[in-house]
Amino acid sequence: MHKNNQKVVLIGTGDVGASYAFSLLNQGISDELVLIDLNEKKTIGEVKDLNHGKTYAPSPLKVKAGSYEDCKDAGLVVICAGAAQKPGETRLDLVDKNLKIFKSIVDQVMDSGFDGIFLIATNPVDILTYAVHKFSGLPKERVIGSGTILDTARFRYLLGEQFEVSPTSVHAMVIGEHGDSELPVWSTADIGGRPLSMLLDELPNKDEFMEKTYVNVRDAAYEIIEAKGSTYYGVAMGLARITKAIMSDQNAVLTVSALLEGEYGHDDLYIGVPAIINKDGIREIIELPLNDVETQQFSKSVETIKNIQNPFFEA
Ligand SMILES: NC(=O)C1=CN([C@@H]2O[C@H](COP(=O)(O)OP(=O)(O)OC[C@H]3O[C@@H](n4cnc5c(N)ncnc54)[C@H](O)[C@@H]3O)[C@@H](O)[C@H]2O)C=CC1
Numbered sequence: 220m221h222k223n224n225q226k227v228v229l230i231g232t233g234d235v236g237a238s239y240a241f242s243l244l245n246q247g248i249s250d251e252l253v254l255i256d257l258n259e260k261k262t263i264g265e266v267k268d269l270n271h272g273k274t275y276a277p278s279p280l281k282v283k284a285g286s287y288e289d290c291k292d293a294g295l296v297v298i299c300a301g302a303a304q305k306p307g308e309t310r311l312d313l314v315d316k317n318l319k320i321f322k323s324i325v326d327q328v329m330d331s332g333f334d335g336i337f338l339i340a341t342n343p344v345d346i347l348t349y350a351v352h353k354f355s356g357l358p359k360e361r362v363i364g365s366g367t368i369l370d371t372a373r374f375r376y377l378l379g380e381q382f383e384v385s386p387t388s389v390h391a392m393v394i395g396e397h398g399d400s401e402l403p404v405w406s407t408a409d410i411g412g413r414p415l416s417m418l419l420d421e422l423p424n425k426d427e428f429m430e431k432t433y434v435n436v437r438d439a440a441y442e443i444i445e446a447k448g449s450t451y452y453g454v455a456m457g458l459a460r461i462t463k464a465i466m467s468d469q470n471a472v473l474t475v476s477a478l479l480e481g482e483y484g485h486d487d488l489y490i491g492v493p494a495i496i497n498k499d500g501i502r503e504i505i506e507l508p509l510n511d512v513e514t515q516q517f518s519k520s521v522e523t524i525k526n527i528q529n530p531f532f533e534a
């Protein structure tokens with residue numbers, strides 16, 4: 220069975236999964252979408268609702284509820300299934316529960332004969348992406364986590380607001396764990412070709428602004444979860460962006476969770492870094508010239524992930 224590179228199987232049709240499906244439909248990304256969830260009734264409801272939007276979609280997208288058999292010829296399997304944070308919980312608190320769920324999901328996907336690309340959103344996303352790489356045996360470039368794609372979007376949005384420039388014209392990244400130890404890379408950021416450091420120097424309250432922005436990005440999920448129970452539109456747009464880079468073979472630079480094998484001086488973990496994404500998955504990790512403070516922060520983030528991850532994977 221040949222795989223259809225434009226076919227997406229989405230596992231987990233909760234808040235994040237359903238929003239991602241809606242983003243694909245709205246943006247005309249991919250031509251076939253299959254939904255799988257333990258909650259079959261809700262999945263059927265989602266399929267109907269999405270199909271009713273097709274009349275006004277930019278391109279036709281076949282949407283149906285399916286089973287793991289559908290993965291065999293899929294180009295992309297996206298996993299948004301599992302437990303989400305409750306108010307006050309960190310992403311890392313979910314590891315035990317979601318690793319068990321993931322073992323069963325990935326085994327079923329691989330049993331179908333799947334030979335495409337995995338994209339993972341479930342938290343803690345860096346550790347679960349590492350788990351999918353281990354459980355599936357697929358090459359590292361074909362297992363991608365959403366990483367800090369959302370944190371980068373939050374950072375760019377806040378910088379865009381401050382400097383009154385569209386976030387699409389703000390070139391700035393958040394790297395590290397998708398979680399409390401992540402770091403904004405101030406040193407390499409620019410807006411319209413002007414280094415961000417230059418623009419920051421012109422602010423009367425530079426230090427306060429930088430601290431507030433960092434905290435806003437880091438704590439955004441906690442605030443949204445407190446306010447409305449979960450976060451989903453932002454990550455759905457990020458997942459759609461990664462999907463588009465894969466489906467349209469874009470070689471787009473996006474901050475995703477990728478396996479380090481010596482890059483940034485670390486190895487054997489998935490973590491948020493800029494990478495070039497195309498039809499084959501992760502083509503290349505980009506090593507940013509971090510300053511000393513950022514290098515230290517990144518190492519702390521690596522340590523945070525490894526401290527939680529390693530006990531689960533050591534023989
Ligand atoms: N990476 C990121 O930037 C973000 C990640 N997330 C994460 O995404 C995940 C999903 O969040 P929500 O959609 O809000 O949760 P949700 O509770 O709305 O949806 C989870 C879905 O997973 C399904 N599910 C559970 N076990 C399953 C299994 N074994 N097989 C198939 N389906 C199964 C449930 O039935 C449910 O529909 C969470 O881990 C959350 O923390 C959320 C926002 C941003």
Ligand SMILES: CC(=O)C(=O)O
Pocket residue numbers: 304310342369439440450454
């Ligand atoms: C929930 C989550 O991971 C986020 O919104 O960043």
